[in-house]
Amino acid sequence: MQIRDLPYSDPGDPDVRSGPRFLLWLGLSQLTGQLKALSWGLLHQCAVAGLPLCVGLAVQAVVERSGSGLAWAGALIVALGVLIAVGDTMLHRTAVTNWITAAARVQQLLARKTAELGSALTRRVAAGEVVAVSTGDVEKIGWFVEALSRFAAAAFALVLICVGLVLYLPSLGVLVALAVPVLALAVLPLLPRATRRADVQREKAGHATELASDTVAGLRVLRGIGGEELFLGRYRRASQEVREAAVRSARMWALISAIQVLLPGVLLIALVWYGATLARDGRIEVGQLVTVYSAATLMLFPLRHFEEIAMAYSFSRPSAQRAVRVLSLSRGARTATAEAVVPEGDLYDPVTGLLAPRGLFTAVVCGDPDEAGRLADRLGGHAEPDGRAPDEAGADTPTAEAGGPDTENTQGRDTNGPEKTGPDPSDGDASERDGTGTDGVPGPGEDRRLPSVLLGGVALDELPLGSARTAVLVQDKDPVLLSGTLRELLDVPSSGTVTAEEALTAAQCGDVLDALAQASVDADGDPMDTRITERGRSLSGGQRQRLALARSLVTDPEALVLDEPTSAVDSHTEARVAAGVKRLRTGRTTVAFSSSPLLLDLADRVALVHGGRVVAAGTHRALLRDEARYRAVVTRETDDTAAPAATDRQNRLASIDVSRAAGATEEIEERA
Incomplete structure (x- = not known):
């Protein structure tokens, strides 16, 4: 693999059992590049190792006054110099290629996993950790892959030099051969402590990065409430902790580097002293002493690679572990086994008992916005963060008696009054039936994963990713608009119907198109060709929200899940948007999470989620009249035990909102 061949057509299936296994898989995935770097490294190191012999021959030729011997030694030195230059150049080229291609492979794996998990990724892994993995950690992993081949070449060169010195001059070669393992392994006892300090530094740096990213994301809100200085002080303290941890880590690595300099220096002093004694006694020649000394000096360069590979591994291992934590996440409890066909039918969540009948506009009311976001992700086929295993007792195939989908009964139900759906969380028997506690946590000794959402009786996590995304589209409450023209924004994969x-x-x-037409640089003022800035910053919050909604409507999925689709618009626009969505999605399944009476009154069916279960379902007016918990959420009632007079007043206010919604709907129908 060359840099010009990037990106990979398929980055592969990584080994995510542990960080070291991931590094091993990454190295084996680039075996060809590693072998190339090893070959060029051996050429470079062996050429360097041959220089002392040539220098010794030259010195001995001068001592013996041999012109031919000096000429041969000079020619060998020139040849070795050429080999050193070529080997070093190509080694650097192949090593950097291995670094970049390894980093690119990891980035592609992370991008693929991000696309697979979607918005559920940041619910399961901190945003700061994802940023750290995709930036700094990728470089550290690439560094280890790049240093691995150079270390192997250096280790082979050291063995070759030691064997050659023992054969060339045993009296001094044995001393060098015994000292080299000591020099190479002397720093091993210090590496665990250095690694721990480096881990602490990276952990604190990741925390500071996450704190900074969260602060920047909420800077506008922080300024509004006067909390900017508070969070700035927190970041100052976090950055100082990072600085102190970095200094402690640097001290340990400085000690390791000092040992790497001290011990070879001691070896050279002992070698010169002992060799000079032998040369003075006439037991060895001066050229032989120069050869051994030069070889021992040049061995310091391969020994540096031992320190480098230790540092690279200690830095890349936690980075690989963090990458594994992200890459090991899955969108569902099971691997895709169903055919790549988009199923049709009711959308049903066996965990909460939520049923969205096919072809109807279903609204969902949750008192907790976070619970609504998690439920919306589940309806899109994303697994819960706790990652529990499937229920072997059959929780994945619920029956109608247990709250499962019953299409015949659903279409014929009387929706004039609220219907109780699924077991109530307060019912103790429900906990015994599904084998969990009242909080949904598996019992002792059990390893369960929440069952997948069903579409037409088919589990979404059994579908291939492309089919699942085509079947169910989830629009987050804070959708992102990419930069480009409006035409490019709406040019998304779709059925072609809308x-x-x-x-x-x-x-x-309409008002968004008018604003874009005025901002258009073209003479005709076509709003479709007007460029939208990054994240739609040139538009208001309501305009961005409606454009994102239009993009979702264009795709025309089998089931569309909208999380607070009208939270940023005024009441009059909200009623028209809800009516427009219902009209355009006729015959398709639509689920909207909202607590607005204007939208709820237009829904065919409304479900109330309380305590992680659907506790009631019916029409908005029936639930408002008969269900106190529903009324508390929709009318913003703060006390369930309020006096009857206060309750009546809330009901009258809610009725006014319903009347306004009905009037707005009739106006829209007349215009249509």
Whole structure:
């Protein structure tokens, strides 16, 4: 693999059992590049190892006054110099190639996993950790892969030099051969402590990075509430902790480097003293002493690679562990086994008992916004963060009696009053039936994973990723608009049934189109060709939200899940958007998480989620009249035990909102 061949057509299936196993898999995946670097490294190191012999021959030729011997020694030195230059150049080229291609492979794996998990990734891994893995950790992993081949070449060169010295001059070669393992392994006792200090530094740096990213993301809000200085002080303290940890880590690595300099120096002093004694007694020649001394001096360079590989591994191992933590995540409990066909039918969540009948507009009311976000992710086929194993007792195939989907009964239910759906969390028998506690946590000794959402009776985590995304589309409450023209924004994979104009009309984007037409640089003022800045910063919050909604409507999925799709618009626009979405999605399954009476009154079916279960379902007006918990969320009631007069007042206010919604709906229908 060359740099010009990037990106990989397939980065492979990594070994994510542990950080070291991932590093091993990464090295084996680039075996060809590693062998190339090893070959060039051996050429370079062996050429360097041959220099002392040539220098010794030259010195001995001068002592013996041999012109031919000096000429041969000079020619050998020139030849070795050429080999050293070629080997060093190609070694650097192949090593850097291994570094870049390894980093690119890891980045592609992370990008593939990010696309697979979607918005659920940041719910399961901290955003700061994801940033750290995709930036600094990738470089450290690439460094280890790059240093591995150079270390192997250096180790082979050291063995070759030691064997050659023993054969060339046993009296001094044995001393060098015995000293080299000591020099190479002397720092091993210090490496665990240095690694621990480096881990502490990286942990504190990751915390500081996460704190900084969170602060920047919420800077506007922090300024509004006067908390900017508070968070700035927290970041100052975190950065000082990083600095102190870095100094402690640097001290240990400085000690290791000092030992790497001290011990070879002691070896050279002992070698010169003992060799000079032998040469004075006439037991060895001066050229032989020069040869051994030069070889021992040049051995210091290969020994440096032992320190480098130790540092590279100690830095890359926790980085690889963090990468493994991200790459080991999966979108579901099981691997995809179903055919790549988009199923049709009711959308059903066996965990909460939520049922969205096919072809209907279902609204979901949750008192906890975080719970609504998690449920929306589940409806999109994403696994829960706790990663529990499948229920062998059959929790993945619920029956109608247990709260499962029953299409015939669903279509014929009386929705005039609220219907109780699924077991109530307060019912102790429910906990015994599914083998979990009242909080949904598996019992002792059990390893369970929450069952997948079903679409038409097919588990979404059994579908291939492409089919699952085509079947169910989840729009987050804070959707992102990429930079580009409006035409490019709406040019997304779709069924082709819904046009861009129809989607924009349903999302009530008329004022957005007018604003884009005025900002257009073209003479015709076509808003479709007007460029939208990064993340839609040139638009208001409501305009961004409606454009994102239009983009979701264009895709025309089998089931569309919207998390607070009208939270940033005014009441009048909200009613028109809800009516437009319902009209455009006729015959398709739509689920909207909202607590707005204007949207809820237009829904065909409303479900109330409380305590992680659907506790009631029916029409908005029936639930408002008969379900106190629903009324508390929708009307913002703060006390369930409020006086009847206060409750009546809340009901009258809610009725006014319903009347307004009905009036807005009738106005829209007349215009349509």
